[in-house]
Amino acid sequence: MPSTDLAHGDALPTAVLDRGGVALIGGGPGALDLITVRGLSLLRQADVVIVDRLGPVGLTALLGPEVEVIDVGKRPGAHTVRQDGIEELLVRKAHAGHRVARLKGGDPFVLGRGGEEVLACRAAGVPVQVVPGVTSAIAGPTAGDVPVTHRGAAVALHIVNAHGDLGPADLAALRDPGTTTVLMMGVEWLPRLVEQSLLNGVDPSTPVAIVQSATLTDQRVVHGTLATIERVAADAEISHPAVITVGRTAAAGFLDPSASGTALRGPGREAPAESARPAAIAASAPVLIGCAHGTRSREGRDVVRAILRRIGELVPGIPVREAYVDVQSPDVADAVADLSAPAPDVRTREDDAAPAAVVVPLLLSTGFHVNQDIAAAVMGRDAAAGAPLGPDPRLAEVMAQRLAEAGTHSEDAVVMGVVGTRDPAGQAMAHEMGRVLARRLGREVSVGFLAAASPTVAEAVASRRAAGARRVVVANYLLAPGQFTSQLEDADADLVAAPLGDHPLIAEIAVDRYEATLGA
Secondary structure, eight states: OOOOOTTSSOOOSOOOOOTTOEEEEEOOSTTOOOOOHHHHHHHHHOSEEEEOTTSOGGGGGGSOTTSEEEEOOEETTEESSOHHHHHHHHHHHHHTTOOEEEEESSOTTSSSOHHHHHHHHHHTTOOEEEEOOOOHHHHHHHHTTOOSOBTTTBOEEEEEEOSSOOOHHHHHHHHOTTEEEEEESOSTTHHHHHHHHHTTTOOTTOEEEEEESTTSTTOEEEEEETTTHHHHHHHTTOOSSEEEEESGGGSTTTTSTTSGGGGOOOSSTTSOOSOSSOOOOOTTSOEEEEEEOOOSOHHHHHHHHHHHHHHHHHSTTSOEEEEESSSSSSBHHHHHHHHSOBOOSSOOGGGGSOOSEEEEEOSSSOSHIIIIIIHHHHTTBSEEEOOOSOSOHHHHHHHHHHHHHHTOOTTSEEEEEEOOOSOHHHHHHHHHHHHHHHHHHTSOEEEEESSSSSSBHHHHHHHHHHTTOSOEEEEEOOSSOSTTHHHHHTSOOSEEOOOSOSOHHHHHHHHHHHHHHTTO
8 A cells, every 4th residue: 555645645436435424444464454445435535433453554544633543453352342332433423423434454244243333333324335355364374375275175265263162064164175264263262173173073184374463574374283283383382363274275385386285186176085074983993972961161161172182092092072962062963973884784793893983971870861862873873882970989089089179178068969860770870979979088978969859959968057067068070060060059068169070080981981882
């Protein structure tokens, strides 16, 4: 962009910004003060400019002194103005009769919340026009020599808001060698993104590139694979803003003429022939599918995946995958179907071979999810289901450690808090676990349920108080934080220990259940 006074430059093609109207103008990332001719024409007419941190902020220095420039830039964990405040500001300035330019980084409609701002303006009767920009989802990788498409190598592009869990479509894109996946706003989430990808069958050797501060003077690019990128990024101290690109074209030296990647040829989708579905593993190593309940708690999801990672470390030659019976995906039935073939109607002598997959319930007792959801998932498939984690003396050891960490004393009365089940066998398993914990602690342990069985945890706590206990503590017989955690805290106990959580003994039990299912 030439250094010129935007208020008095040469005439541009007609584009009108009326008083009381808003122009939502897209720009480019980083140092690229990109703006279209139409966008520049509208910006010249504005008397209020509301600008993002990563927008073409260099242009604002060229505006006349009479133009009000308002910075509403957002930084991770620190928003100058909340999104609803930005929308209110646009409407208020327009209703005051101003010509308002909303100058955004990248394209307003690509993870830029531009649609929300358009809706807010139009709902308030404010006319608004949108000018496209250059999204950093494409410009960022390009600045780092990473093409997002390339004939014969990458014929599709998938852009993800990576601030959270990946969805089924995201994982399918990551598994598809013909698709480039761009992860936006994901640097702080990188360990979680890598862990979830590997637990859902994405090839660990898949190339990954991260471009930090794309187009700025401090731009840096690092390359690795899905298996190594977490360490590579940590060693290089990569931080935001950054764009993560996953796929063939993210390989180091992809655009080097001597590299094999550029030798790939093909007209389009036909070239990468590999399936986007996770392949079933050969008979020598049945897949271990760790099946948990599922939770909306971010902390709870992290705990379950950390346990699965520990399981994988204990059995490095065995593929480990995640599955759930509620709330989260993949559903256990879908995971089993992806990783095993239908069982034959007619059995042969060769059918004594190991199944393709073994579901290990990351659940603490039997009940509906074990007897119905998991049983139905393996029925009619080349798959088998193991026993739940409890009861087991190692679980008592973990609970004893959590009680000690919480600061309990030997004279405290203990209530073991259990989720609960209507299944009599599951209730019996919980009571047996209570007896195992009592032997480990050397004192009485009462069992209380949070749902579907009695006594409740609150009733068990009250009973121990009525019996004369000075302090009552709850041994937390939950695997991970989730919806039941607050119920334990509401049981009027003096202290509630942490859930079992990510512990080496939990992973050890899961591996034992896997091996027992295979007859090892």
